[in-house]
Amino acid sequence: MPSVPPEALPHRVVVTADGPILVEGPVEVELPDGRKAVSERPVTALCVCGNSRRYPFCDTSHRRRVRSAREEER
Amino acid sequence: MTTTPTAPALSAPALPLARGPLSAAVLAALRGGPLPDELDVEGADPFGDDLQLALYVCYELHYRGFAGVDDDLEWDPALLGLRRRLEAAFLAALRAEVPGGGDVAAEIEPLLVEHVDAPGVSRHLRRRGELWQFREYIALRSLYHLKEADPQAWVIPRLEGEAKAALVSVEHDEYGAGRGERMHAQLFADMMRELGLSDRYGAYVDVAPAPVIAEVNFMSMSGLHRALRGALVGQFAVVELTSSPGSDRLVRAAERLGCGPATIGFYAEHVEADAVHEQVVRHGILAPLVAGDPAMAEAVVFGMQAANLLDARLSDHVLAAWHAGRSALVGPLPEHAADA
Numbered sequence: 112m113p114s115v116p117p118e119a120l121p122h123r124v125v126v127t128a129d130g131p132i133l134v135e136g137p138v139e140v141e142l143p144d145g146r147k148a149v150s151e152r153p154v155t156a157l158c159v160c161g162n163s164r165r166y167p168f169c170d171t172s173h174r175r176r177v178r179s180a181r182e183e184e185r
Numbered sequence: 186m187t188t189t190p191t192a193p194a195l196s197a198p199a200l201p202l203a204r205g206p207l208s209a210a211v212l213a214a215l216r217g218g219p220l221p222d223e224l225d226v227e228g229a230d231p232f233g234d235d236l237q238l239a240l241y242v243c244y245e246l247h248y249r250g251f252a253g254v255d256d257d258l259e260w261d262p263a264l265l266g267l268r269r270r271l272e273a274a275f276l277a278a279l280r281a282e283v284p285g286g287g288d289v290a291a292e293i294e295p296l297l298v299e300h301v302d303a304p305g306v307s308r309h310l311r312r313r314g315e316l317w318q319f320r321e322y323i324a325l326r327s328l329y330h331l332k333e334a335d336p337q338a339w340v341i342p343r344l345e346g347e348a349k350a351a352l353v354s355v356e357h358d359e360y361g362a363g364r365g366e367r368m369h370a371q372l373f374a375d376m377m378r379e380l381g382l383s384d385r386y387g388a389y390v391d392v393a394p395a396p397v398i399a400e401v402n403f404m405s406m407s408g409l410h411r412a413l414r415g416a417l418v419g420q421f422a423v424v425e426l427t428s429s430p431g432s433d434r435l436v437r438a439a440e441r442l443g444c445g446p447a448t449i450g451f452y453a454e455h456v457e458a459d460a461v462h463e464q465v466v467r468h469g470i471l472a473p474l475v476a477g478d479p480a481m482a483e484a485v486v487f488g489m490q491a492a493n494l495l496d497a498r499l500s501d502h503v504l505a506a507w508h509a510g511r512s513a514l515v516g517p518l519p520e521h522a523a524d525a
Contacts, residue, residue, distance in 0.1 A: 127464055153354060153362055156461045164433065169460040171429040176299040
């Protein structure tokens, strides 16, 4: 049986419940202002919360932020 | 003990300096001497300089060895026997210090919350760290980062199925996704040179305090023992889950301190890469690994808690020294202008 070449497989896109959208790369992301952002990673995490300092890529800024002493962290 | 000499690898480091009777005994054995029969392992501080350095030297035989040391000593029964006792003491101390449990999700949850006012080395460096402190931190972290991803690679043949495939995909990224110049260990070396530090493997072992060595030893121990494969995955998970925001703070620290592109680039790479790795670790590695396997879940929880404990001990050591206006190193930072 002939094997399926990897490039024939569809790119997988994973929508996570609490974070970014994961896209199999490499990808070129076109933004509304015409800017193009390139990621050569095998998988790229796209920001969907809009808070990333590295938009359109996720920097985990979607995480909940709290003030607490170290004791409560453990 | 075998005496057949083998040619040392070009990058093999020099032996470090002893810090007590245990490390002195291991170093003497590596120089070809006999290992003493009577060594008080159980009486030594399991987190102390002497035991941790002795263990570190034993483990380095499995990575790059040492210049002038017979490569075959990696599998010397006497050294392996002593290593086993050192590991037993370290492991028992870790198990005594962490609460344990079997709820992996409960261990993950607090790691995904940003505690904006919590103490920590990256938070200190971002807000008010000085360049000498940043350079010290990089020198200390070089014990791991110059072999970044290597301890975790040992777990690959001990996993199977989806967890194995997912872990390899993260490791592939750590190793530059097929490009040698993009390997994270190489990016770290580039940063060290930019900061005027030596990127020679092992250059800062002699100035690394015990908490730094212990953190690396925990990875090596968990990587080398199949019985600790769950702990290795737990340790890996903690790093990947906490690295992205920590790296972002170090990007800002490096920008504020006027560091160059290799330094900013190393941490910027980890912000984006580890945002992906977090997702892969949680959903691709941990979930399938512990599904229906309570014993594996307990092993992963132990690895996560031990990693958190060792990270906290390292952070406490470094911040206590800096807050007192002291160096966090064992001795002064060696200047390596000659080999920079």
